[in-house]
Amino acid sequence: MVKKTHDLGSAHSGFKDWYWQRLSAVVLAVLLPGVFILLWSVYIGALDQFGLLDWLDSFVSRLLHTLLIVALIVHAYMGLKVMIEDYVHTGLRVVLIALMLVMMSLFGMWWLALIWAWGG
Amino acid sequence: MSKMLQIEIYRYDPEKDAEPYMQAFEVPLEKMGMKLLDVLNYIKWHLDGTLTYRRSCGEGVCGSDGMNINGVNGLACITAIEGLKQPIKVRPLPSMEVIRDLVVDTTHFFDQYRQIKPWLQSKQPTPEHERLQTPDERAELDGSYECIMCGCCTTSCPSWWWNGDRFMGPAVLLQADRWIKDSRDEATGERLDQLEDAFKLYRCHQIMNCMEACPKGLNPTAAINHIKRTLLNRKS
Ligand code: SF4
Numbered sequence: 001m002v003k004k005t006h007d008l009g010s011a012h013s014g015f016k017d018w019y020w021q022r023l024s025a026v027v028l029a030v031l032l033p034g035v036f037i038l039l040w041s042v043y044i045g046a047l048d049q050f051g052l053l054d055w056l057d058s059f060v061s062r063l064l065h066t067l068l069i070v071a072l073i074v075h076a077y078m079g080l081k082v083m084i085e086d087y088v089h090t091g092l093r094v095v096l097i098a099l100m101l102v103m104m105s106l107f108g109m110w111w112l113a114l115i116w117a118w119g120g
Numbered sequence: 121m122s123k124m125l126q127i128e129i130y131r132y133d134p135e136k137d138a139e140p141y142m143q144a145f146e147v148p149l150e151k152m153g154m155k156l157l158d159v160l161n162y163i164k165w166h167l168d169g170t171l172t173y174r175r176s177c178g179e180g181v182c183g184s185d186g187m188n189i190n191g192v193n194g195l196a197c198i199t200a201i202e203g204l205k206q207p208i209k210v211r212p213l214p215s216m217e218v219i220r221d222l223v224v225d226t227t228h229f230f231d232q233y234r235q236i237k238p239w240l241q242s243k244q245p246t247p248e249h250e251r252l253q254t255p256d257e258r259a260e261l262d263g264s265y266e267c268i269m270c271g272c273c274t275t276s277c278p279s280w281w282w283n284g285d286r287f288m289g290p291a292v293l294l295q296a297d298r299w300i301k302d303s304r305d306e307a308t309g310e311r312l313d314q315l316e317d318a319f320k321l322y323r324c325h326q327i328m329n330c331m332e333a334c335p336k337g338l339n340p341t342a343a344i345n346h347i348k349r350t351l352l353n354r355k356s
Pocket residue numbers: 276277278279280289290323324325326327328329330331340341344
C-alpha cells in the first residue's frame with residue numbers, strides 16, 4: 001500500500017467515461033434484443049434468408065445497425081479499459097489500451113463498410 | 121470453570137518476525153454478551169502482554185479497533201462473541217501495512233481524507249452565532265455524519281486494493297458527499313471538480329463490499345452514487 005499520495009489533481013475525464021459507458025449500455029439494451037428477435041424468427045421459420053436480408057437491407061436497419069455496432073465498440077472499449085486500469089499497473093497499461101483502441105476501431109470500420117457497402 | 125473459547129490471532133512484529141503467523145489462545149467466556157474486544161483485553165492483561173491492537177472508546181464511536189474478524193471487517197468492541205464461528209480468526213485490516221499485530225498504518229487513508237478538506241468552507245463572514253440549517257437540511261446529513269472513519273469499508277474495497285493510490289475509497293467519498301450535501305458549505309463546486317476523475321471517484325464499480333463491512337450500518341455506495349448523480353446534474 002502506498003503511504004503518501006501525490007495528489008495530481010483531477011483529470012476531469014471520469015464523468016465522460018462514465019457517461020458514455022451508461023449511454024452505450026442503454027443503446028445496447030434497446031437494440032440487442034432486436035437482433036435476437038430477428039435470429040429467433042429465422043430459427044422458428046417465420047423469416048427465411050431473403051426475408052432476413054430484406055430486413056437488413058433497408059435504410060433504417062442500416063442506421064440502427066450502425067448505431068448498434070458503434071455502441072458495442074464504445075461499451076467494450078470503456079469496459080476493457082477500466083479492467084486494464086484495474087489490474088495492469090505498469091507502463092504496459094497505456095500500450096495495451098492504445099492497442100485495444102486501434103484494433104477495435106479497425107474492426108468497427110470493417111463492420112461499417114460491410115453494413116453500408118452491402119447490396120447498395 | 122467457565123467455558124473456554126478458541127481464538128487465533130495474527131501476530132507480526134516486523135522487527136523480530138521474518139513472517140506473520142497465527143497464534144492460538146484459549147480464553148474463558150467470562151460474562152454474557154462478551155465482545156471481541158473483551159477477549160483481546162483478557163489476552164493482553166492475563167496471557168500475553170505483547171499482543172498489540174488499537175482501542176479507545178470501547179463502544180463503537182472512536183473507530184480505532186477496526187479489524188478483520190473471521191474474514192469480515194468490523195469493530196472488535198461491538199462485535200459479540202456469540203454467533204462467531206470458532207476458532208475466531210482475527211487479522212488486521214486488509215491491504216494496509218502492518219505496524220505490529222493488529223495495528224496498521226493508516227497514514228495514506230487519512231492523507232486521502234485530508235485531501236477532500238473535511239471541514240466547512242464558507243465565504244460568508246463568520247456569523248455572530250451558529251450557522252443555521254432547517255431541520256430538512258440537517259436531515260440530509262443523516263447517514264453520513266455517523267461515520268467514524270474506522271476504515272472497515274475502505275479496506276474491504278477491491279478497487280481500493282488495486283488502485284488505492286488514486287481511488288479515494290468509500291470512507292473518504294462518503295465524507296466528501298457529506299460536505300457536498302451540507303447546506304452551509306459553499307465549496308460544493310470545487311469539491312465536485314476535485315472528484316471528477318476516472319480514478320478518484322469513478323473507480324468504484326459498485327461491488328458493495330463497503331456497505332456490508334460498515335459497522336455503523338452506513339451505505340458508502342449510495343453516497344458515491346449521489347456524487348455521480350450530482351456531477352451528472354451539473355453537466356446536463
Ligand atoms: S461499492 Fe465502490 S467503494 Fe464500495 S466496495 Fe464496491 S467499489 Fe469499493
